[in-house]
Amino acid sequence: MSVRPSAMVRRLKVWLFVLVSAAIAGCGFQLRGAYTLPYESFYVATGEASVIGAGLKRYIRASGGVLTDSAKEAQAVFYPEGEIRETVILSLSSSGNVREKRLRYRYGYRIVDNKGRDLVPPGAVELFRDMTYADSTVLAKTQEEDLLWRDMETDLVQQLLRRISTAKPVPPSELE
Numbered sequence: 001m002s003v004r005p006s007a008m009v010r011r012l013k014v015w016l017f018v019l020v021s022a023a024i025a026g027c028g029f030q031l032r033g034a035y036t037l038p039y040e041s042f043y044v045a046t047g048e049a050s051v052i053g054a055g056l057k058r059y060i061r062a063s064g065g066v067l068t069d070s071a072k073e074a075q076a077v078f079y080p081e082g083e084i085r086e087t088v089i090l091s092l093s094s095s096g097n098v099r100e101k102r103l104r105y106r107y108g109y110r111i112v113d114n115k116g117r118d119l120v121p122p123g124a125v126e127l128f129r130d131m132t133y134a135d136s137t138v139l140a141k142t143q144e145e146d147l148l149w150r151d152m153e154t155d156l157v158q159q160l161l162r163r164i165s166t167a168k169p170v171p172p173s174e175l176e
Contacts, residue, residue, distance in 0.1 A: 037165055041066045043074035052080070052107065055157035072114050078164070081108030081122060085149070090130065103129045103145065105152045109160065111167065120167040125159050127152045 042065055046053025056078065060067055068074040083106070090100035108124040129148045133141050 036063060037065045037076075038167060039065075039074075039076040041068045041074045041076070043068045043071045043077045045071060045077055045079045050080070051153050052083075052157060052160070055153070056160060059157065059161055074114055076119055077112050077114065079110045079112065081110055081124070083107050087145075097135050098133045101131055101133050101145075103131065103148055103152065105149070105156065107156055107160075111164065123163065125156055125163070127155060127159075 037060065042060060044053050044056050044060070044067065046056075057067060071077045084104070086104045088102045088104060089098050090102050091098075093099050105127045106124055107126075108122065110122045111119045113119055129152060131141070131144060131148060
């Protein structure tokens with residue numbers, strides 16, 4: 001009995017699928033789940049127009065976390081400590097035009113209790129994105145830059161949530 005080439009290709013695809021599935025399962029890959037905060041109640045002290053604050057609140061509510069309306073009611077309070085967005089020129093062409101840029105986004109934060117004592121050491125998240133640039137496609141590159149900034153904001157919210165959810169709060173008895 002001879003095996004047709006199409007049947008061999010199908011068998012090869014099945015074995016390849018099984019191999020890849022086993023490799024993924026063996027490496028510990030799993031989808032990112034919901035974040036659980038180590039605090040009973042949480043307050044995000046950002047402005048109403050803050051994209052980062054809105055993202056944090058949305059994800060905390062979606063994960064079942066308790067957000068309070070004031071810092072005095074919360075067990076933990078998130079304070080932004082500064083936000084820096086800057087563009088750095090990486091390289092120039094021989095005629096002096098910009099060829100590559102780096103977008104740098106730094107966001108500092110603190111997590112304190114309702115009496116103002118640090119629950120975790122103050123920290124910062126720093127993100128970078130590199131992009132090419134050409135004067136001939138200014139509109140497209142401006143749109144690409146805006147898209148990269150939005151992507152960095154989303155990434156920042158995810159990183160902040162991971163850091164907040166893995167933070168080990170200091171018990172109030174040890175703070176006094």
